[in-house]
Every structure is written in C-alpha cells, then in structure tokens.
Amino acid sequence: MSEEKLHAAVQAMSERFEAEVEVFRGETTLFLAAEKMPAAAAALRDEFGFDNLLDASALDYWPETPDLGRFHVFYQLFSMQHYAMLRLRTRLDNANPTMPTLTGVYPNANWKEREMWDMFGITFEDHPDPRRILMPYDWEGHPLRKDYPLGYEEIQFTFNFDEINQRKPNAKGLR
Amino acid sequence: MLDYREPNEIPEEFRHLVSERALRGETMLLNMGPQHPSTHGVLRLLLELDGEIIVNCIPDIGFLHTGIEKNMEAKRYQQAEVMTDRIDYMNNAMNNLVYCLALEKLTELDVPLRAQGIRVIVAELTRLSSHLLWLGTSGLDLGAMSIFMYAFRERELILDMLEMISGQRMMTTYIRPGGLWRDVPVEFEDTLRNFIKIMPGRIAEYRGLLEKNPIFRDRTISIGVINEEECIRWGITGPILRATGRAYDLRKVRPYSGYEQYDFEIPTHDGGDIFGRYFVRVNEMLQSVRILEQALDKLPYGPVRSTNRKYVPPPRAELGVSMEALIHHFKLWTEGFKPPVGSVYTAVEGSHGELGVFMESNGSPKPMRVHFNTPSFINLQMLPLLTRGRFVADVVGIIASIDIVLGDCDR
Amino acid sequence: MGLEQKAGDMGIVTARLEDVVNWARTRAMWPALFGLACCAIEMMAAQAANYDMSRFGMELMRASPRQSDLMFVAGRVTNKMGPVLRRLYNQMPDPKWVISMGDCASCGGVFNNYAIFQGVDEVVPVDVYVAGCPPRPEALFHAVITLHEKVKREKLTKYA
Numbered sequence: 001m002s003e004e005k006l007h008a009a010v011q012a013m014s015e016r017f018e019a020e021v022e023v024f025r026g027e028t029t030l031f032l033a034a035e036k037m038p039a040a041a042a043a044l045r046d047e048f049g050f051d052n053l054l055d056a057s058a059l060d061y062w063p064e065t066p067d068l069g070r071f072h073v074f075y076q077l078f079s080m081q082h083y084a085m086l087r088l089r090t091r092l093d094n095a096n097p098t099m100p101t102l103t104g105v106y107p108n109a110n111w112k113e114r115e116m117w118d119m120f121g122i123t124f125e126d127h128p129d130p131r132r133i134l135m136p137y138d139w140e141g142h143p144l145r146k147d148y149p150l151g152y153e154e155i156q157f158t159f160n161f162d163e164i165n166q167r168k169p170n171a172k173g174l175r
Numbered sequence: 176m177l178d179y180r181e182p183n184e185i186p187e188e189f190r191h192l193v194s195e196r197a198l199r200g201e202t203m204l205l206n207m208g209p210q211h212p213s214t215h216g217v218l219r220l221l222l223e224l225d226g227e228i229i230v231n232c233i234p235d236i237g238f239l240h241t242g243i244e245k246n247m248e249a250k251r252y253q254q255a256e257v258m259t260d261r262i263d264y265m266n267n268a269m270n271n272l273v274y275c276l277a278l279e280k281l282t283e284l285d286v287p288l289r290a291q292g293i294r295v296i297v298a299e300l301t302r303l304s305s306h307l308l309w310l311g312t313s314g315l316d317l318g319a320m321s322i323f324m325y326a327f328r329e330r331e332l333i334l335d336m337l338e339m340i341s342g343q344r345m346m347t348t349y350i351r352p353g354g355l356w357r358d359v360p361v362e363f364e365d366t367l368r369n370f371i372k373i374m375p376g377r378i379a380e381y382r383g384l385l386e387k388n389p390i391f392r393d394r395t396i397s398i399g400v401i402n403e404e405e406c407i408r409w410g411i412t413g414p415i416l417r418a419t420g421r422a423y424d425l426r427k428v429r430p431y432s433g434y435e436q437y438d439f440e441i442p443t444h445d446g447g448d449i450f451g452r453y454f455v456r457v458n459e460m461l462q463s464v465r466i467l468e469q470a471l472d473k474l475p476y477g478p479v480r481s482t483n484r485k486y487v488p489p490p491r492a493e494l495g496v497s498m499e500a501l502i503h504h505f506k507l508w509t510e511g512f513k514p515p516v517g518s519v520y521t522a523v524e525g526s527h528g529e530l531g532v533f534m535e536s537n538g539s540p541k542p543m544r545v546h547f548n549t550p551s552f553i554n555l556q557m558l559p560l561l562t563r564g565r566f567v568a569d570v571v572g573i574i575a576s577i578d579i580v581l582g583d584c585d586r
Numbered sequence: 587m588g589l590e591q592k593a594g595d596m597g598i599v600t601a602r603l604e605d606v607v608n609w610a611r612t613r614a615m616w617p618a619l620f621g622l623a624c625c626a627i628e629m630m631a632a633q634a635a636n637y638d639m640s641r642f643g644m645e646l647m648r649a650s651p652r653q654s655d656l657m658f659v660a661g662r663v664t665n666k667m668g669p670v671l672r673r674l675y676n677q678m679p680d681p682k683w684v685i686s687m688g689d690c691a692s693c694g695g696v697f698n699n700y701a702i703f704q705g706v707d708e709v710v711p712v713d714v715y716v717a718g719c720p721p722r723p724e725a726l727f728h729a730v731i732t733l734h735e736k737v738k739r740e741k742l743t744k745y746a
Contacts, residue, residue, distance in 0.1 A: 024517045025280055053410050055520065055531055055548035076520055076533070076548070080407055083428055087520065108410040111556050129192065134237040134585055135701075136666045143700055144245050151700030167704075170711040209670050212619050212649040216626075217667060238667045239623055242701035258696060264624035308627065311634075327634030334631075345624060345720055582623050585664075 006084040009048040013040060029074075029087040034099035037090060041075065041105045050077040050086060053106035056113070058120045062094075062146040070094040071122055075102065075109075097122045119144035192233050193223055202230055207570070209238045215312065215574060216581030218555075224567065232562045232570070234555055239585040244545055251511035251540045252278060252352070260346040262547055263583040265305040266526045268297045271350040274545075276431055277521040277532040278352045282514045284486055289477040290354035291433040295470045296367070297337070297349060298432075298523075299463045303374075304333045305526035306456050306463075310381060313453075313575035317394050322384055329377055336366055353487040354480035367471055374464045382457060395449035399561045399573040402447055409557045413528025413550055414459065415577065418444045418451035425524035437469045449576040456578075486512045511540030520548075527551055527578050551583040604742045611655070611681060612734040614643030618654035618678065620671075622661025625688035625720045629660045632723035642730055651677040656733075658726075659710070662690035663703045675710045681745045683737070685729050686712045689719045
C-alpha cells in the first residue's frame with residue numbers, strides 16, 4: 001500500500017515540478033530546483049500525506065564539476081499515514097547558495113536550517129531566526145565546508161615541543 | 176567574554192527572540208546556564224519570566240559541538256566508527272548499529288544470523304542502561320534521591336556484561352560492519368539469564384518507589400502536555416510520541432536486524448505528560464527484557480562476521496597460510512575498503528527516538544558525508560512549546576522527561 | 587621528655603600545623619558539578635552505590651562553584667564552553683584543585699579538530715590527569731588518592 005502511494009507521489013512530483021527521479025538501494029530521491037522546494041513540500045504534505053520531516057542537511061562537493069553544483073541540500077520526508085519514505089534534493093552553486101526556507105511547511109526545519117547556515121553557509125530566505133546554532137556566535141567561517149581545515153594539533157615530538165607547549169600556559173608538568 | 180555586564184542588557188543575538196515586555200524591563204531574563212545540576216549536560220536556557228511564570232524559553236546549544244561529522248570525513252570508514260560511540264553516549268551500541276546498518280546497506284554486505292541476534296541483545300542492553308540512567312537522574316531532579324542509587328545498581332550489572340563481551344564498559348565499538356568484533360564468551364549466557372530473571376522484580380521495585388508517591392504524581396501529571404498532531408508536526412519520535420497514544424516504533428514499522436521474529440508490545444499512554452513518558456519508558460524496559468529472553472533462546476550457532484574479504488578483515492590465523500588473506504589484510508589496513516557511489520538513509524529506534532544516519536560515498540575509502548539525524552536535536556526544539564505558561568520549577572521536570580543527551584544534540 | 591610523653595594519656599597529640607591543615611583539606615573535598623559528556627556518566631557511576639565516592643567525603647556535589655574545592659573536568663571542552671570553564675574556575679575560592687578526567691580533557695582524546703580544546707590545560711591549571719575513555723571509576727579513585735598525596739605534600743605558604 002505504501003509502495004503505490006509513494007509511486008503516485010513520485011509521478012505527480014515529476015510531472016508538476018519537473019523532478020528527476022533516482023532510485024538506489026530501494027530509496028527514492030527527487031532532484032528539484034531550489035525555488036520549487038516549498039511548493040513541492042507543501043504539496044507532498046497536504047495531498048500525499050508526507051507529514052513528517054525526519055532529516056535535513058547539506059553536502060559539499062568542493063571542488064565541483066560544472067553540472068553537479070557545489071552544495072546539495074536534502075530533506076528526508078516520511079509519511080506517518082502510509083509509512084513511506086522520500087528524499088528531496090536540490091543543487092546550489094558556489095557563488096550564492098540561497099534557497100527558500102521550509103519552516104512554513106515543516107516547523108522542525110527551523111533548527112536544521114540554522115545548522116546548515118552555521119556549518120555550510122547556505123542562507124535561507126525568510127528564515128525566522130538566522131543565527132549560528134552550534135558554533136560560538138562570533139565564529140568566522142563555516143566548518144563543514146571542504147575547504148575549511150580540520151584544525152588538528154600536530155603530535156608533540158621533540159622538535160615542536162616548545163611551540164605546542166606555548167599554547168598550554170597552564171600545564172604544570174614537564175616543561 | 177566580559178565578566179561584568181550592565182544589568183538589563185540583552186545581547187544582540189537574542190534581541191529578536193525576547194518579547195517587548197523584556198525590553199521594557201517588565202519581565203526578567205534568567206539564565207539557566209550551561210553549568211547547572213539539572214540540565215542533563217551543557218544546555219543553556221534563557222528563560223523570560225513574569226514572576227514565576229515562563230513567558231518564553233530559548234534553548235542555546237552548541238556547548239558540546241565536537242565536529243564529529245567533519246572528523247569522520249578525515250578518517251576511513253572503519254576508523255570513523257570509533258567516533259560514533261561518543262555521539263549519543265548513553266546508548267553507545269545503537270550508534271554503532273545504525274552506522275553499520277547504513278554501511279551494510281550501501282555495500283550490500285551480508286550479516287550472519289548469529290550476529291544479528293547478538294546485535295539485538297547488545298542494543299536492548301544499551302537501551303536498558305540508557306533508560307535506567309534516565310530514571311535515576313530524572314528521579315534525582317524531581318527530588319527522589321534513592322532511585323538514583325537503585326538504578327545504578329542495575330546499570331552496573333549491564334556494564335559488567337558489556338565489559339565481558341568487548342572489554343570496555345561504555346564505548347564498546349563491538350558492532351562492526353559485517354557483524355560483530357568477536358563472539359561472546361561462554362559465561363555470557365548464564366550471566367544474561369540471571370539478569371533476565373531478576374530484572375522484572377527490580378523494575379517493579381522502582382515503580383513501587385515512584386508511582387504512588389503523591390509528590391511525584393503532583394509534579395508529573397498534566398505537566399508538559401503535548402498532543403499527537405503537534406508531535407508529528409514537529410517530527411518528534413520515540414517515547415514522547417508513544418506517550419501521546421500513537422504506537423509508532425521503528426522496530427515494528429521498518430524492522431532491522433531480525434526484530435520481526437521477536438514478539439513484543441509497544442507501550443503507549445494517552446496523557447502526553449511527564450507521567451506518560453515515565454510510564455512508557457518503564458514499560459519499555461519490561462519489553463526489552465522480554466526481547467532479550469527471546470533473542471537468547473532463538474540465538475543460532477554460526478559465524479559472527481561476514482566472510483566478504485573485501486570489507487571484513489580475515490582472522491589472523493589465516494594470514495600465515497593464505498596469500499589472498501594477506502593481501503586483503505594489507506589492503507584493508509593501509510587503504511581501507513571502497514564502497515560504491517551513492518547515498519543511503521538508515522534509522523533505528525534509539526532509546527531517545529529515531530536515530531538515523533545519512534551516508535554518502537563517492538567511492539573513496541573515506542566517507543564523503545556522514546550526517547547523524549539525532550533525536551535530541553529534534554526533541555529539544557519543542558521545549559518552548561512545553562514550557563510556556565508553566566512555573567520555573569516545572570522546567571526541570573520537563574527537561575528530564577524529554578530525555579535529551581547533549582552529545583547527541585550537538586554532535 | 588616531650589609534651590606527648592607527659593600529656594599523652596590525657597588524649598593530646600602534637601603534630602605540625604602544616605600536616606594537620608593538609609590532612610583536613612583532603613578529608614572532605616567537595617567537588618563542583620562539572621560533568622560535560624560521557625565521562626560525566628562514569629563520574630555518576632563512581633558516585634553511585636557500587637563504587638562509592640562518599641568514602642572520600644565527596645558524596646555531595648555542590649552545584650555552586652563558590653562552595654566547592656575540587657573540579658572534575660569530565661568530558662570534552664569546546665570553543666563555546668572554554669570561557670565558561672575559566673569563569674567557573676575563577677569563581678572557586680582558594681584552595682582549589684582540578685582533576686582532568688578522561689582523554690578528551692587531558693589531551694583532546696579521539697577528537698583532534700577545530701572544535702575541541704586539545705587538553706583543558708589550555709584554560710585551567712590541572713593537578714592530576716586521568717587517562718581512559720571513559721576512565722573506570724577505580725581509575726578515578728586512583729586519581730583522587732594521588733591528589734590526596736599531592737595535597738599532603740603542600741606547603742602552608744602556598745595559600746597563606
């Protein structure tokens with residue numbers, strides 16, 4: 001029963017919003033344009049019963065190939081009535097990654113989109129609360145981008161012992 | 176960070192969230208800071224108070240953000256699994272389980288039946304340990320100190336069993352891609368059977384301590400109420416959804432790792448309040464004991480790890496006699512395995528809600544993107560809904576009943 | 587012909603002031619509640635009935651740093667939490683000691699990245715480091731006993 005509902009929803013989406021369908025390991029993904037996402041999500045929620053947003057996050061494909069788009073944003077939807085899963089995915093380019101927010105359709109997208117802004121630098125138009133959520137408020141940079149360094153500390157051997165020790169002013173032991 | 180701030184000065188970042196009355200000074204802004212005995216970790220709450228009534232409550236998270244997702248992209252798949260234990264540190268094995276399930280779905284790896292049975296046993300043991308810790312600490316928050324000691328007494332039994340099978344009390348990393356790390360030792364079955372025998376009696380003890388207590392009932396019944404439609408709108412899963420009356424459990428809806436063969440019920444309660452969530456969790460503990468017993472009875476004999484040498488290292492005894500085993504070992508240790516290109520989403524029923532993993536691979540030995548869909552991040556969003564109009568003293572009980580783990584929330 | 591030989595059977599014992607003060611400081615150190623992450627769970631397990639921390643006088647974890655002597659930094663310290671940790675340490679009155687519990691607090695642990703302080707001794711001075719991820723409750727008690735030995739060797743002029 002859930003298979004037919006899912007199939008009907010996928011058919012309607014690909015006709016109305018020009019979505020490309022991809023099926024991998026039994027999961028269906030719809031690729032849409034960024035401006036059509038709120039309308040598509042609202043249609044899925046109202047007509048086809050996909051009333052639950054499970055997950056929303058982004059991916060970074062730096063350095064990207066021209067047709068791939070640097071950022072991909074995905075929303076994982078679930079239907080509590082028919083127990084069917086669907087994923088919506090868009091491509092955003094590097095220069096100005098913005099897309100309209102889905103907070104009006106699914107209220108729990110609020111914090112997920114804040115996390116996407118914090119970690120990737122993707123802005124969401126009309127978001128009610130656009131500020132950082134996981135990093136400190138005055139942090140610069142977007143950590144989960146691929147060109148942001150991991151920021152690891154090197155292993156302390158004898159040749160860099162003093163250099164690393166300077167960063168630990170309170171260490172009382174072997175100096 | 177200043178050590179002294181002018182009174183009534185609201186920092187820039189919160190100005191658009193507090194109401195007009197706060198800016199005029201009519202309501203007070205109280206900071207329930209990151210270090211607080213009852214916030215279950217480093218959570219900061221900005222409470223806007225009108226006397227004792229809460230007008231608004233703004234959660235501020237990020238004090239435990241560890242950058243796990245970025246760190247996992249710099250390690251190979253097998254190495255990255257070690258970091259998954261520390262995401263939701265109360266039910267460690269479930270994080271391992273969901274990561275391995277996602278990897279097995281991506282690579283289409285087979286898992287032997289004995290491994291599936293033992294995975295269920297370890298997952299239910301960690302669910303029990305998480306619920307016991309929740310019971311102890313939420314009792315402590317509401318004022319019942321002795322339940323903390325009782326709950327930890329049982330938790331030590333569970334941690335002893337986990338130490339017996341994997342050597343580590345909490346961060347076991349026992350569940351690996353393709354099965355388990357190694358088979359359980361001989362003493363495990365008797366210890367588990369003993370545990371299953373005594374546990375229902377102990378759970379009855381906890382209920383006797385709490386349920387008829389008038390203070391507990393006054394502090395929990397009809398407080399922090401949420402109904403089912405709001406839960407689904409806000410994406411809440413887990414015991415909170417089950418306490419509103421909806422019997423939704425991922426172990427029944429999208430069963431994984433052999434849960435179809437076990438017979439258990441989904442406890443629900445239709446109050447939607449703190450007492451309902453307590454009731455659901457305590458009954459879940461009883462059902463977990465039932466599943467443990469069935470899993471132990473139905474456990475088949477056999478191997479505990481897949482034999483697909485492209486992903487699973489060969490046993491060390493084989494390295495001396497087989498050239499292919501040596502080559503596989505070498506490739507897995509120096510380069511790692513390369514899953515096919517694609518993305519999957521897998522979820523399990525964690526003890527706090529639906530714990531999911533979105534994994535995307537681009538064919539290299541390091542994951543391209545691993546995103547954890549953690550229940551505490553989603554469940555904490557509805558805290559303002561639950562606390563508006565309530566007293567300050569209820570906030571502690573409400574946070575305890577949502578059962579958030581900040582490592583899960585901030586990753 | 588010392589004082590003790592004359593008055594010893596009256597119940598009088600003599601000792602150095604330093605020894606008495608240090609002995610008293612070790613007998614009931616109150617920890618400040620600063621559990622951050624997974625190590626906090628093992629700290630709670632160390633406090634529970636199976637491994638009992640009230641043998642050392644530490645069953646009472648004071649929530650306010652103004653009333654505590656010892657801070658267990660149990661868990662990973664992030665960029666956002668660092669200033670908070672320093673502020674709490676400043677609020678504790680002398681004499682105060684810090685035990686850095688676990689790998690993440692001692693050296694950054696498993697996480698070597700942008701978000702975690704590589705050792706809490708970038709922020710506060712540490713007296714005892716405990717290794718483990720998370721350390722067993724017995725390891726935590728070994729750290730407490732080591733701290734007691736260290737305190738017994740302290741000079742009176744340190745906090746005078």
